[in-house]
Amino acid sequence: MKNIKLVLSSAILLPLVGCSILPQPDEIRPNQMLKYQTPENIINSKNLNGKAGTGKDYMLTGYKEALLPHSYMNNLCKSQNGSLRQIQRSTYAYLDKRNNPSPKTIGSELAPHIGIFECNVSSPWYVSIEPLSSRYGGTNKNLDIISLKTKVVDRSSLKGHIDYYNVHRQEELEQDKRKYNERLRQENERLRQEQAQINAKNRFIAANAPTTKDIGKTICNETVLSAFTGIYVFGQPNFKQTNGTVIASVEGFSNDQKNIKINIKGFLNTQNGISAGSDVLYNQIPLEAGRTVWDSKANWFKCNY
Numbered sequence: 609m610k611n612i613k614l615v616l617s618s619a620i621l622l623p624l625v626g627c628s629i630l631p632q633p634d635e636i637r638p639n640q641m642l643k644y645q646t647p648e649n650i651i652n653s654k655n656l657n658g659k660a661g662t663g664k665d666y667m668l669t670g671y672k673e674a675l676l677p678h679s680y681m682n683n684l685c686k687s688q689n690g691s692l693r694q695i696q697r698s699t700y701a702y703l704d705k706r707n708n709p710s711p712k713t714i715g716s717e718l719a720p721h722i723g724i725f726e727c728n729v730s731s732p733w734y735v736s737i738e739p740l741s742s743r744y745g746g747t748n749k750n751l752d753i754i755s756l757k758t759k760v761v762d763r764s765s766l767k768g769h770i771d772y773y774n775v776h777r778q779e780e781l782e783q784d785k786r787k788y789n790e791r792l793r794q795e796n797e798r799l800r801q802e803q804a805q806i807n808a809k810n811r812f813i814a815a816n817a818p819t820t821k822d823i824g825k826t827i828c829n830e831t832v833l834s835a836f837t838g839i840y841v842f843g844q845p846n847f848k849q850t851n852g853t854v855i856a857s858v859e860g861f862s863n864d865q866k867n868i869k870i871n872i873k874g875f876l877n878t879q880n881g882i883s884a885g886s887d888v889l890y891n892q893i894p895l896e897a898g899r900t901v902w903d904s905k906a907n908w909f910k911c912n913y
Contacts (some may be wrong), residue, residue, distance in 0.1 A: 616793070633672050635680035638687035641680065647727075647735050647760050650680050656758045663740045663757040669716060677737045677758040678721035685727035695766070698722040703739045718754070724761060734761040789841070806906075816909040818868065822858050828911035829903075831855045833875060833895075838888035847889065854890045855882055855913045859900060868905045873897055873913070884913055 610873040625727035630862030642648045651657060656677050666673035678692075697719060724736045740755040798893035809830075818827050836845055856870035875895050886894035893901055 610903075615809040631676075631739045633675040635744055636676075636683045638683045641687045644684060647681055647684060647733055649907070650684055651758055651760070654680055656680070656756075663755045665753050665755050668752040674718060674754045674756060675721050675753075677756055678725070681725060681735050681737075681758075685729070686718060688727065690727045690729035690730045690732075692725050692727050694723050695726045696724040698738055700739060704741060717841065722756070724766065732763070732893065734763060735759065736761050738861075779780055813907060813909045816911075817905065818858050818908055820861055820865075822910060823860065824860055826911055826913055827856055827868075827870070827908045828860055828876075829856075829908050830905065831890065833891075834889040852876065852888070854895065855911070861905070866905055867902055868908060869900065869902050870908075872899045872901065876913070 635906070641650070644653060654676075656664060667676040670888070682692045714721075718739075722737045722739060722874050724734065725736075727733050735758060737756055737758045740757055742752070742754050744752065818825065830853050832849050833854070834847040835850050835852075837848050839846040840842065853876035855873045855876060857873065858870035861868055872890075872895055874882045874897055875888055875890075877883040884895055884897040886896055888895045891903070893899070
């Protein structure tokens, strides 16, 4: 039964591709196009528009025949030391959308390969590749078959097309610019709010900094702590950094008032209480209750724990 289905599928596809074996679009190379010299010769020699010259059916499902016209023109342009660029995306002006069951016709896969193209060589040439119709084929109607018309376009007839492209391209650029400016505004606002929080915190710390009159009072320091993960690596305890609050009491000051002697009480836990122990470090110092150390006065402020 599988062999019968295979024969039937092949029979359906033969009228589409003819008896010759078509190359894959990505197999075409610029040196293969040198002998054709012009896009007209490519269109005629490769029979891109069928025998009648009015358009040709190409598959887009599986075997990417529908990308062949663009691939031929792209490699012809490269063989002339140029590059093919899309100056207008397809407007699908020739496509009867009322009889267009294949969504791939106007999908993102085909879009870069249809429309109007310019080969920017010393004597530029222009081609249009436009879809005419679309249908499903194959024994199970699961093949996207697209009819394309490829033709050379005169430069003088392109003004309207290029103006249309430029207008819409400008609209896209303006939209991208607006999006960028909005992202920039949001980022600047985020940074402004962060800086405002930092400034407010610094003002609070400055207003509540301990002095020699505060011996014995409780002070806090919101900083980065190292917490034991419970894991040992090569016999050594592993720690991870986390934001936390160290709580201590004032013991004394250095002569220049820049350093402070503190008696550690511990750190603020998730229940808004005080915990202590050797599994949490501040500047490599275990936050064990009763431990006395010297520290910079910076960032310490009076608190009520």
